[in-house]
Structures are given as structure tokens and as C-alpha cells.
Amino acid sequence: MSAHSLPESAAVWHGLEVDKALELLDSNADSGLTPQEVEQRLQKYGPNELEEQGGRSPWEILLDQFTNIMLLMLIFVAFVSGGLDFLALQQGTLKAGEVPFKDTIAIMAIVILNGILGYVQESRAEKALAALKKLSSPSVRVIRNGKLTDVAGKDLVPGDVMLLEAGVQVSADGRLIEQSNLQVRESALTGEAEAVNKQAILTLPEDTSLGDRINLVFQGTEVVQGRAKVLVTNTGMTTELGKIATMLQSVDSEPTPLQQRMTQLGNVLVSGSLVLVALVVGGGLIHDLVKGIGWKNLQELVEVSLSMAVAVVPEGLPAVITVTLALGTQRMVRHNALIRKLPAVETLGSVTTICSDKTGTLTQNKMVVQSVYTNQKTFRVTGEGYAPVGDFQLDGQKADLEEHPEISALLVACAVCNDSVLQKEAGEWAILGDPTEGALMTLAGKAGIEKDQWNSKLPRVSEFPFSSERKRMSVISQVEAVATGDPGMTGVDPVIAGFVDSEQYLMFTKGSPELTLARCTHIYLGDRSVPIDEEQHAQILAANDQMASQGLRVLGFAYKPLTEIPPEASEDTSENDLVWLGLVGMLDAPRPEVRAAVAECRQAGIRPIMITGDHQLTARAIALDLGIADADARVLTGQELQRMSDPELEQQVDLVSIYARVSPEHKLRIVQALQRRGRFVAMTGDGVNDAPALKQADIGIAMGITGTDVSKEASDMVLLDDNFATIVAATKEGRVVYTNIRRFIKYILGSNIGEVLTIASAPLLGLGGVPLSPLQILWMNLVTDGLPALALAVEPPEPDVMQRPPFSPRESIFARGLGAYMVRIGIVFAIITIILMQWAYSHVQIATGENLNPERWKTMVFTTLCLAQMGHAIAIRSNNQLTIEMNPLSNKFVLGAVVATTILQLMLIYVPPLRAFFGTHYLPFNELLICIGFSALMFVWIEGEKIFFRVMGKKNV
Numbered sequence: 010m011s012a013h014s015l016p017e018s019a020a021v022w023h024g025l026e027v028d029k030a031l032e033l034l035d036s037n038a039d040s041g042l043t044p045q046e047v048e049q050r051l052q053k054y055g056p057n058e059l060e061e062q063g064g065r066s067p068w069e070i071l072l073d074q075f076t077n078i079m080l081l082m083l084i085f086v087a088f089v090s091g092g093l094d095f096l097a098l099q100q101g102t103l104k105a106g107e108v109p110f111k112d113t114i115a116i117m118a119i120v121i122l123n124g125i126l127g128y129v130q131e132s133r134a135e136k137a138l139a140a141l142k143k144l145s146s147p148s149v150r151v152i153r154n155g156k157l158t159d160v161a162g163k164d165l166v167p168g169d170v171m172l173l174e175a176g177v178q179v180s181a182d183g184r185l186i187e188q189s190n191l192q193v194r195e196s197a198l199t200g201e202a203e204a205v206n207k208q209a210i211l212t213l214p215e216d217t218s219l220g221d222r223i224n225l226v227f228q229g230t231e232v233v234q235g236r237a238k239v240l241v242t243n244t245g246m247t248t249e250l251g252k253i254a255t256m257l258q259s260v261d262s263e264p265t266p267l268q269q270r271m272t273q274l275g276n277v278l279v280s281g282s283l284v285l286v287a288l289v290v291g292g293g294l295i296h297d298l299v300k301g302i303g304w305k306n307l308q309e310l311v312e313v314s315l316s317m318a319v320a321v322v323p324e325g326l327p328a329v330i331t332v333t334l335a336l337g338t339q340r341m342v343r344h345n346a347l348i349r350k351l352p353a354v355e356t357l358g359s360v361t362t363i364c365s366d367k368t369g370t371l372t373q374n375k376m377v378v379q380s381v382y383t384n385q386k387t388f389r390v391t392g393e394g395y396a397p398v399g400d401f402q403l404d405g406q407k408a409d410l411e412e413h414p415e416i417s418a419l420l421v422a423c424a425v426c427n428d429s430v431l432q433k434e435a436g437e438w439a440i441l442g443d444p445t446e447g448a449l450m451t452l453a454g455k456a457g458i459e460k461d462q463w464n465s466k467l468p469r470v471s472e473f474p475f476s477s478e479r480k481r482m483s484v485i486s487q488v489e490a491v492a493t494g495d496p497g498m499t500g501v502d503p504v505i506a507g508f509v510d511s512e513q514y515l516m517f518t519k520g521s522p523e524l525t526l527a528r529c530t531h532i533y534l535g536d537r538s539v540p541i542d543e544e545q546h547a548q549i550l551a552a553n554d555q556m557a558s559q560g561l562r563v564l565g566f567a568y569k570p571l572t573e574i575p576p577e578a579s580e581d582t583s584e585n586d587l588v589w590l591g592l593v594g595m596l597d598a599p600r601p602e603v604r605a606a607v608a609e610c611r612q613a614g615i616r617p618i619m620i621t622g623d624h625q626l627t628a629r630a631i632a633l634d635l636g637i638a639d640a641d642a643r644v645l646t647g648q649e650l651q652r653m654s655d656p657e658l659e660q661q662v663d664l665v666s667i668y669a670r671v672s673p674e675h676k677l678r679i680v681q682a683l684q685r686r687g688r689f690v691a692m693t694g695d696g697v698n699d700a701p702a703l704k705q706a707d708i709g710i711a712m713g714i715t716g717t718d719v720s721k722e723a724s725d726m727v728l729l730d731d732n733f734a735t736i737v738a739a740t741k742e743g744r745v746v747y748t749n750i751r752r753f754i755k756y757i758l759g760s761n762i763g764e765v766l767t768i769a770s771a772p773l774l775g776l777g778g779v780p781l782s783p784l785q786i787l788w789m790n791l792v793t794d795g796l797p798a799l800a801l802a803v804e805p806p807e808p809d810v811m812q813r814p815p816f817s818p819r820e821s822i823f824a825r826g827l828g829a830y831m832v833r834i835g836i837v838f839a840i841i842t843i844i845l846m847q848w849a850y851s852h853v854q855i856a857t858g859e860n861l862n863p864e865r866w867k868t869m870v871f872t873t874l875c876l877a878q879m880g881h882a883i884a885i886r887s888n889n890q891l892t893i894e895m896n897p898l899s900n901k902f903v904l905g906a907v908v909a910t911t912i913l914q915l916m917l918i919y920v921p922p923l924r925a926f927f928g929t930h931y932l933p934f935n936e937l938l939i940c941i942g943f944s945a946l947m948f949v950w951i952e953g954e955k956i957f958f959r960v961m962g963k964k965n966v
């Protein structure tokens with residue numbers, strides 16, 4: 010390639026003829042590049058990737074971790090504690106065997122660990138999101154070496170010939186080679202929401218502004234309609250999008266609801282503990298001053314406050330939350346739900362309403378034509394799947410199609426007005442393309458009508474593509490004369506001979522029967538077109554209703570002879586004065602697993618809603634079958650919805666569960682109306698025009714198989730199997746994740762409050778010394794609380810998880826009794842330990858002997874607090890079920906964590922080096938038993954609470 014003559018950027022591509030552009034890039038519109046050329050250009054231009062910009066640098070992410078109020082408090086504590094040790098070293102008052110700066114080092118280690126963990130979590134989240142983006146990032150259809158292939162977007166090079174169709178996101182900048190009805194939404198680049206009509210044929214002045222370069226397409230924009238063949242001119246950072254150092258790709262870094270709740274929690278804990286510290290230190294000093302003791306106890310009071318500050322911070326919580334969310338995302342993928350935006354993991358549990366498409370999500374999207382209606386006759390079609398094998402039956406008898414010219418003509422329309430391909434793959438008949446169209450191809454095949462053969466009789470010259478708004482499509486074909494069978498004679502195929510007179514072109518239209526029929530002025534009867542009368546009109550609509558009420562998806566067919574090719578984008582005027590051909594009804598059976606999923610939704614207080622482009626009777630029949638609505642349920646159609654004002658719609662949305670014949674823009678209005686009623690809405694979508702509704706929904710769900718790139722880009726979650734039941738499974742996982750997060754927050758914070766109160770009470774009770782050192786507290790918060798908390802994170806769902814209503818995503822972390830539980834359990838914790846402390850202080854101080862230290866009352870407090878948490882862990886597994894009613898092995902991790910933690914705690918008392926390091930003392934067996942006895946009270950209390958709530962008829966949630 011002559012690189013020197015290559016224009017610098019797309020700034021001039023729009024000023025070039027297609028041939029000139031092809032020449033400059035040394036490419037060929039029909040065969041594209043060769044593999045060697047691609048390889049060379051990849052080397053030269055690099056991969057077609059945008060460098061991430063606008064995100065935080067790794068240093069910024071790391072520094073952000075230390076702005077957390079709880080970590081700041083810990084850093085402060087570490088410094089003060091270090092200062093005290095320094096003073097003690099200077100004054101020689103350090104106790105024998107005491108290692109100086111031990112607490113400072115331990116606290117700083119935890120601070121750094123937490124910082125690193127937060128850093129790893131955030132950068133992993135950013136990376137995971139980037140990876141997910143890549144996963145859902147589009148592959149591109151290109152022509153290389155004369156063949157059609159799909160390649161990854163990053164492998165595109167200048168000179169590639171790429172093909173675009175509706176729903177695709179453009180992967181590189183390019184010059185149009187040819188196009189049909191191409192409309193591209195360029196809002197990502199120009200901010201202009203209106204889609205732009207593109208034209209290959211034009212050559213534009215060089216100073217044309219970006220928004221007006223209608224012979225180019227740009228990376229990051231979306232094809233709304235039509236098709237095109239494009240010569241790639243710029244890739245990677247040299248594209249227009251690359252030049253404006255993209256914000257598009259930057260990762261969404263808004264705090265998730267959980268992060269917001271954690272900040273709220275941190276603030277409450279820190280301010281609560283500061284108040285307590287002020288009370289204890291202030292109260293202690295005033296007490297001492299009044300008694301004339303002076304400042305003697307100041308150091309002890311400072312030590313108490315330091316311990317309290319360490320005790321209040323749940324140091325293990327960030328790690329546990331990270332693990333829980335990661336496991337939640339993994340479990341969801343196992344259920345075929347791919348999370349694209351992390352907050353969805355937690356918020357899925359709050360869904361109150363699921364708005365679902367019908368075709369493919371509630372149904373199997375495996376269409377089989379069952380009946381055909383032409384000229385007042387209904388033909389039943391036999392056969393299964395996509396195999397073109399089956400009969401046409403009339404009144405139970407195999408029909409001879411030659412006697413019914415209308416049906417043969419209709420079947421030609423099925424094959425010609427069709428973008429799918431029917432082929433045999435590994436011995437099985439399969440379709441490439443839309444199943445609706447595939448079923449029509451199979452239908453035509455059953456009558457021996459093959460697309461290839463008809464492609465030469467009626468080659469396609471133009472089209473008006475399908476859109477969900479128009480609910481129809483048309484194909485314009487040139488009428489070619491072919492050999493007639495008589496030697497040397499040519500003519501139009503006899504099947505369509507009645508269609509044309511002197512015309513050269515035929516337009517075939519198919520789509521929603523009502524809308525197509527409304528555009529017909531004639532009907533094809535016998536072998537000619539005659540004006541349609543009102544009676545025929547009514548008969549057709551009745552036949553349509555009849556098929557639809559059996560749950561069939563019905564399409565109407567028509568044609569129009571033309572003398573010239575209609576201009577582009579003239580569908581509204583061209584698709585008029587049509588000649589009616591007939592109806593085709595196809596069965597799309599409901600997915601068998603959806604019935605149970607719908608029932609589960611209802612029990613869980615989630616309302617399923619069907620929103621479909623299909624006919625109201627078809628929609629109602631399927632909804633009835635699946636249990637989404639009852640026989641007398643109201644169906645709201647797109648037409649009715651169009652006439653309603655927003656407040657009127659708001660009145661209806663809580664009553665209507667079936668929306669039929671809707672367009673994508675109606676979906677947006679339905680979500681908004683539901684949200685104004687306070688609903689938390691999950692909404693599915695697959696088409697390019699569903700993107701606004703998906704963005705607006707609280708959880709936007711795209712289809713993994715049939716979804717367009719654009720819909721996936723706008724979604725929070727992608728269904729890998731397009732299945733409604735997967736949404737319900739993911740919702741259940743969301744509930745489990747959130748319930749488990751609440752469970753271990755209750756577990757960890759109850760004990761933190763207990764620790765703080767116990768420490769605060771020591772000087773108030775006049776006990777000499779601080780019962781727990783910062784190091785011991787860190788041990789409790791991280792190890793003896795942390796391990797069981799991790800195990801609680803994988804607690805299996807409680808049996809009633811899908812039998813209670815959803816919780817508001819906006820509720821505070823302390824809602825539904827969590828705050829009250831923490832305080833209540835904290836106080837019980839403190840009461841148990843304070844009684845033990847009081848007893849141990851007075852008895853143990855006196856009883857000394859070999860191996861025994863009078864200060865070992867502190868070790869008894871430490872041990873009791875730790876062991877009480879073991880009982881707490883076992884009991885908190887369920888809010889309502891008693892422990893004896895649960896299978897102890899249903900969460901083996903809790904059992905394992907309890908055993909492991911107890912052994913570790915005993916090692917701290919009985920292994921001398923550990924004892925020295927943690928500042929504990931040896932406990933004789935009887936005193937250990939006393940600790941165990943007191944700890945068991947915690948378990949007894951929680952079980953007692955469950956019984957109490959049960960007797961009172963209250964359910965803890």
C-alpha cells in the first residue's frame with residue numbers, strides 16, 4: 010500500500026469517490042483484503058482499540074481507599090498508641106516482656122491490608138467490567154479473501170470491507186461503498202439523537218462538518234435501520250471517537266447502593282464511638298478530679314478510648330463483602346445471567362416488576378407454521394421443526410396445491426420476502442436468521458418452493474427493512490423471464506404470471522395482518538387481483554382473530570406490481586394499494602420452565618408483565634397459558650396507549666399485565682409510569698430501539714442470543730439463554746446476596762458494639778486496666794468474627810426467600826430491625842461479658858498460683874467474647890428457624906469456621922509464644938469452662954428471641 014498517499018484522517022475521506030478511496034487503501038469492494046495484508050496492516054496500525062482514558066490512575070484509586078472515615082480513625086489510633094509506647098520507652102515504664110509498638114504495627118498492617126484489599130477490589134471490578142465489555146463487544150462481519158467472516162472488532166484494519174445491519178454498533182470509521190436505507194444514530198459522537206440517513210453515492214465538500222458527512226460511518230455509532238457495505242478507513246485512536254479521548258468506554262464509577270450504605274454505616278459507627286469515648290474519658294476525668302485523684306488515670310483512659318476506637322471499626326467487613334459479591338456474580342453466571350454493572354448484583358433482589366418480551370423470552374422462539382388462510386380456506390400444515398417436510402391439508406385431506414393458485418402465490422411471497430437461510434447442518438435442518446422468517450422458509454420448502462431458485466426469477470433490487478414500529482417489511486424484486494418448459498420459450502413463472510402485466514418489478518410485503526390489510530385495495534383470487542370488498546375484509550380479520558386466539562403468531566402477506574423501483578425511505582407512500590394474499594399462523598410454544606418461574610414470581614411479590622409486538626389475542630392466549638394473566642385480564646394495545654396521557658397510563662399500569670402491538674417507545678413510557686408508581690422495574694429488550702427503555706429500567710436486561718449490540722451496551726445484565734426463568738433465578742440470587750450481607754453485618758456489628766460497651770464499662774466499674782488490647786480486638790474483628798462471617802456469606806437461601814415481598818433498594822442499612830438488632834445484641838453481649846468480668850476480676854485476682862497471673866481476668870473476657878460469637882454464628886444462620894430445626898450440614902462452612910476459630914482461640918491461651926505475643930494468660934480448665942458457660946448464654950438468648958417472635962406471631966426479615 011502506498012502509505013504516503015494515505016490521507017491522515019477521515020477529514021478528507023468524505024471528499025473522495027468510493028473507487029478512489031478503495032484505490033488509496035489498496036482494497037477491493039468484492040473480495041476485501043487478503044490474510045497477509047491484514048497481518049501487515051495490524052502490525053502497522055496496531056489493534057482497533059481505544060486506549061482507556063478519563064478513569065482514575067492506580068495511585069488515585071489507592072489514595073481513595075484512605076479517605077474512608079473508619080480507616081482514618083484507625084490511623085489516628087495507631088499514631089497515638091505509638092506515641093504512648095514511645096513515652097513508655099523513654100520513661101522506662103514499659104512492662105516486662107512487652108514488645109513496644111506492637112499495637113501500632115498491627116493496626117497499621119490492618120489499615121494497609123484494608124487499603125490494598127479495597128484497591129484490588131476496585132481495580133478488579135474495573136478490569137472485570139472492562140472484560141465484560143469486551144465479552145459483549147461486537148464481532149464484525151467482513152469480507153476477507155472473497156469470503157464472509159466474522160472477526161473481533163479489535164482485528165479490523167484500514168482497508169477492510171465490513172458489513173453493517175440494523176442493531177450493530179459500528180466498530181471503526183469508514184467510507185460507505187453501498188447502502189440500503191441506512192440510518193445511523195450518531196449521538197455518541199455528535200450528541201444528536203435523531204438518526205442520520207446515509208448515502209454512499211455522494212461526494213462531499215472537504216469542509217463538510219462531522220454531523221453532515223453522510224457518506225461516512227463512525228466508530229461507536231449505532232445502525233438503527235438498513236444495511237451497508239463499508240470500507241474501513243480509520244481504526245483505534247485515529248477514529249473520530251478515538252480523537253475525542255473517549256468518555257464512552259470509561260468505567261462507571263458511581264458508588265453502588267451497597268457502598269453508599271457502608272459509608273452511612275461508617276459515619277454512624279464512628280460518630281457513635283466518638284460520643285462514647287468523650288463520655289468515658291470526660292466522665293472518668295471529672296470523676297477523678299472531683300475525688301481528688303487528679304490526672305493519675307489519664308493514661309488508662311486514653312488506652313481505653315484507643316481500644317474502643319479499634320473495637321468499633323469492623324475491620325473484616327470489606328473483605329467479606331468483596332467475597333460475597335464475587336461469589337454472587339459467579340453464581341448468577343452459572344444461572345446464565347451475566348452481570349454487566351456490578352450494583353445489579355445487590356439490587357436485583359429488590360425487583361418488584363419484571364416486564365418481559367414474549368417472543369423468545371417467554372416462548373421458545375422455535376416457530377412452526379400450523380395454518381395458512383387464503384381465499385376463505387384454512388389449510389392445516391403438518392410436519393415438525395424446520396425440516397421442509399410436511400403436507401398441506403384441507404378438511405383433513407391432503408390438498409393439491411395446483412388447484413389453489415392463491416396458496417402457491419402466497420408461498421412464493423414467503424420465500425422471497427425473507428432474509429433467513431434454511432440449511433442442513435450436521436444432518437439437521439436449521440435456519441440462519443430470524444426464526445419467524447425461518448418458519449416461512451420451511452413452509453415454502455414443504456411446497457417445493459426454494460429460495461435459490463426464486464432468487465433468479467425474482468432477484469431483489471431494493472427493500473424496506475422490518476422494524477418493530479412498522480411491524481412489516483417489503484422486498485422489491487425484478488421480474489425476470491425464465492425458461493418456461495417449452496423448448497426455446499421464456500416467460501414469467503406461471504405462479505406469478507397473474508401478478509404482472511407489463512410491470513417489471515414486484516413488491517412483496519409481510520407483517521402484522523391488520524396493518525398490512527389496511528393498506529390493501531385488492532385481493533388475489535383465482536389467478537388475478539380483484540378489488541377487495543368489506544365482507545372479504547371482515548372475513549380475513551375474523552380468521553386472523555381465530556388463529557391468534559389459539560396463541561398463534563399471525564403474519565399477513567400482500568404484493569404490489571411496480572413499473573419502477575421506489576425511492577429509498579418512501580415506505581410510507583410505497584406500501585399502499587397492495588394486493589392481499591393471505592395469512593400464515595405459526596406456533597411458538599411457551600418455554601416449559603416459564604410457568605413455574607411465573608408462579609415463583611407471584612409468590613415472591615414480583616409482578617410479571619408481558620410486553621409484546623404481537624397481536625392482543627396471541628398475547629392473551631400465551632399469557633393465560635403461562636399464568637401471567639387470567640381469562641378476563643385487560644390487554645392494553647399500543648394504539649390505546651398512544652392515546653393515553655402519562656397520568657392516565659399511570660392509573661392503568663398497576664392493573665394491566667399484557668401489552669400488545671406495542672412499539673419500543675411505548676416500553677419507555679410503561680417503565681416510567683411504573684417507576685412513578687414506586688415500582689422497581691426489570692425490563693427486557695433486544696432491538697436497537699429498546700435501548701432507551703433498558704437504560705431507564707432499574708435493571709435493564711438484554712438478550713444474549715437474539716439481542717443487538719446496542720441493547721447489550723445499554724443493559725445491566727445479559728441473559729445468556731434469553732430465558733425468562735433466568736431472570737427469576739437471578740432475582741432470587743440477588744435476594745440471597747443481600748440477605749447474607751445483612752446477616753453478616755448484623756453478626757459482626759453486634760459483637761463490635763458488645764466489645765465497645767465492655768471496654769467502656771471497665772473504668773466505670775473501677776476495674777484496674779483495660780480488658781482488651783488493640784491487638785486482641787483486631788484478632789477478634791478479623792479472625793474470630795471474620796472467618797464465621799465469610800462462612801455466613803455462602804449461607805444457602807432460606808426456604809422462604811421467594812415467598813416474601815421484595816425490599817426497597819432505597820432502604821437504609823439499619824432498616825427492618827437491623828439497627829435495633831445490633832444495639833440489642835450488643836447490649837446483651839456487653840451484659841454477659843460485664844457480669845463475667847466483674848466476677849472474674851474479684852475471684853481470679855485473689856486465686857493465684859503457679860502459672861497463674863492475676864491479670865488473667867482479661868483473658869477470660871477476651872475468651873468469652875470470642876466464644877460467644879461462635880454461638881452467635883450458629884444461631885444467626887436463620888432469622889426465624891431454630892437451630893435444631895435446621896440441617897447443621899446445610900452450611901458446612903459455618904461449622905468448619907466455628908471449629909477452626911475455637912481451636913485458634915484456645916491456641917492463643919495455651920501455646921506460650923502466642924500467649925506472649927497476644928498478651929494473654931494461661932487459664933485453668935475450670936475457668937475456661939466458666940468462659941464457655943457464659944458464652945453459651947449468647948446462643949441461648951438468640952434462640953430465645955426467635956421463640957419469642959414466633960409466639961408473638963412476628964416474622965424477622
Ligand code: ATP
Nearest residue numbers: 366367368445477480481482519520521621622623
Ligand atoms: P416480542 O416483543 O414479545 O419479542 P414480537 O417478536 O412479536 O414480540 P416484534 O419482533 O417487534 O415483536 O414483532 C412485532 C410484529 O411484527 C409481529 O407480531 C409480526 O406481526 C410482525 N413481524 C415480526 N417479525 C416480522 C418479520 N420478520 N417480517 C414481517 N413482519 C414481522
